[in-house]
Amino acid sequence: MRPGIFNPIFYGKRLFQQFAVDTYVKIESSRLDYIRNNQDSLWADLYQGLVDSLHAGELRADAVGIRTVLSTSFIGGPRDMRCWYMDAMALVRKYGKPDIFLTMTCNPNWDEIKNELFPRQSAQDRPDLVTRVFRAKLEVMKKMLLKKEILGKIKAYVYVVEFQKRGLPHAHFLLIMKRKWKLTCPKQYERLICAELPNKRKYPELYKMVTKHMMHGPCGVLNPNCPCTKGRSSCKNHYPGPFAASTSQGKDSYPIYHRRDNGCKEKVRGYELDNWWVVPYNPCLLRAFNYHINVEARSSIKSVKYLFKYVYKGHDRASIAVMESGQTDDKGNIDEIKAYRDVRWVTPLEMMWRIYGFDLSVNYPSVKQLQLHLPDMHMVSFHNRQKIEHFVNKPGADESMLIAYFKANMLHESARNILYRDFSEFFTW
Known part of the structure; x- marks a missing residue:
């Protein structure tokens, strides 16, 4: 956006969304085509497998099996997501379980977005603007967490940016605190996390934000057609939460937060809702950013693997195909690129995020991956026109x-x- 210069792309509305998607599809297709056309430089097999092929009389490397591989270096691919997951679990081994799980969601009604829209435009008409503003908010959030230490001193962290079906970006943070700031008892939870409506007279702005962003549902008996209840006997997110005089350790690693039955109610989406329906939040962060920001204490080691699996589950899929021989074609060849491309679900905001080159996931500190294998079973890469005998006898190959x-x-x-x-x-x- 430049003063005095008319850019028709910004006025295209849904055509702009289509343009963003088509542009990145071309970029991603180019990367996938490069990987497909350079499989000979990506081939890999176990060292013992090459030795066996040599003993069996196979001298050419192109006879060691046909598989189209989607490499680890392809951002967002299944191998890439699995590597991020394994790196995150390595951080848990080194520094301990995560103490805080935090989710921040984009608010399309931010003033920074609304003030920059052209006449008769809504936030969905400007995926470029929404993406850049959310990225800026994300950087400010990181500064508050890591430098200003709003929640305490952090030893290690991971975060992943995802995109909802309707397109809005959101980020999941998992924070591992330093020893002195680790959450070890319910009283510490209460210092950081609130699950009640604030005092309306004392904190009018915070009260307005909580009722706007942090009220779940209504679902269950009040609204059986709510997505979190539809087809179930109760809410999948365990709402409404029980009243409790104080925070306590709950089952399955979920704390029971302090929720008083003080009669405080607010009309939300046509229903009178009380403290039962408040999603846990941090008042300081909610007041600073004015969006849905769920903050949860992780009270047990049991949830660690689930959390990291959830955070690194990968992109949403539009459909899946189940074949008798897995991802193989009629000739028994495995094509990982086709399996990835056939079920991709993309949105304009995600495409703009990728075009701008913003990070999808970050781990700190960085993790070095080490090889672990049985004798002569380490992985080696080779060129398909290379003679196996030359590679096996190459110094250092073993x-x-x-x-x-x-x-x-x-x-x-x-x-x-x-x-x-x-x-x-x-x-x-």
């Missing part, structure tokens, strides 16, 4: 990180007290 670790233990006495998982902190591969 080495790996794990083998080098064993050799270092033989050569250096100081290395013998260091576990393999911590080895990269002291030695370089």
Whole structure:
């Protein structure tokens, strides 16, 4: 957007949305086509498998099986998401379980968005504007969490940006606090998390934000057609929450938050709702950003794997195809690129996010992946026109990180007290 310059793209409304989607589909298709056309530089097999092929009389590498691979370097692919998940679990092993699970959702009614819209436009007409404003808010959120330490000092964190079916972006944060700031008892939960309507007279603006952004439903008996209840006997998110005089440790790692039966009610979406329906939030963050920002304390190690699986579940899928032989075609060949492309669900906001090159996921601190394998079972890459005999006999082909670790233990006495998982902190591969 430049003063004095008319850009017809910004006035296209739904055509602008289609333009954004089509543009990124071309970009992604180009990347996928490159991966497909350069499979010979991506081929990999177990070292022992190549040796077996050599002993079986197969001399050419292109006879080692046909599989079209979607590489780990492709952002958003299943291998990429699995690597992020494994890296996050490595952080849990190193620093302990996450203490706080935080979800922030874009608010299309932010003043920063509404003030920049052209006449007769709504937020959905400007995916570029919504994307950039949400990214700016996300950066401010990170600054408040990491530098201003609103919730305490953070040792490690992960966050993932996702996009709802209706298009609005939202981010999931998992925060691992330093030892002194870890949440270990219900009294600490109450200092950071509130699950009640605030005092309307004392905090009128906060009260307005809570009733606008942080009230669940209504669902259940009040509204059986609500998406979270439809087809079920009760709400899948366990609302309405029970009244409680104080915060306590609940079952399945979910705390029972402090909710008083004080008679405070507010009419929301045509129903009188009380503290039962308040989604847990942090008053400081809600007041600062004016959007739906759910803050939950993780009270048990049981939820860790579920949370990371949920955060790194990958992109939404529009459909799935079930075939008798999995992802194979009539000739038994496996095409991972086709399997990824056939079920992609894309929205204009996600496409603008990817075009701008913004991060989809971030882990801190970074994780170094180490190889782990049985003897002669490490993974090696090779060119399909390369002779197996030349590769197998190539110096270093039978080495790996794990083998080098064993050799270092033989050569250096100081290395013998260091576990393999911590080895990269002291030695370089």
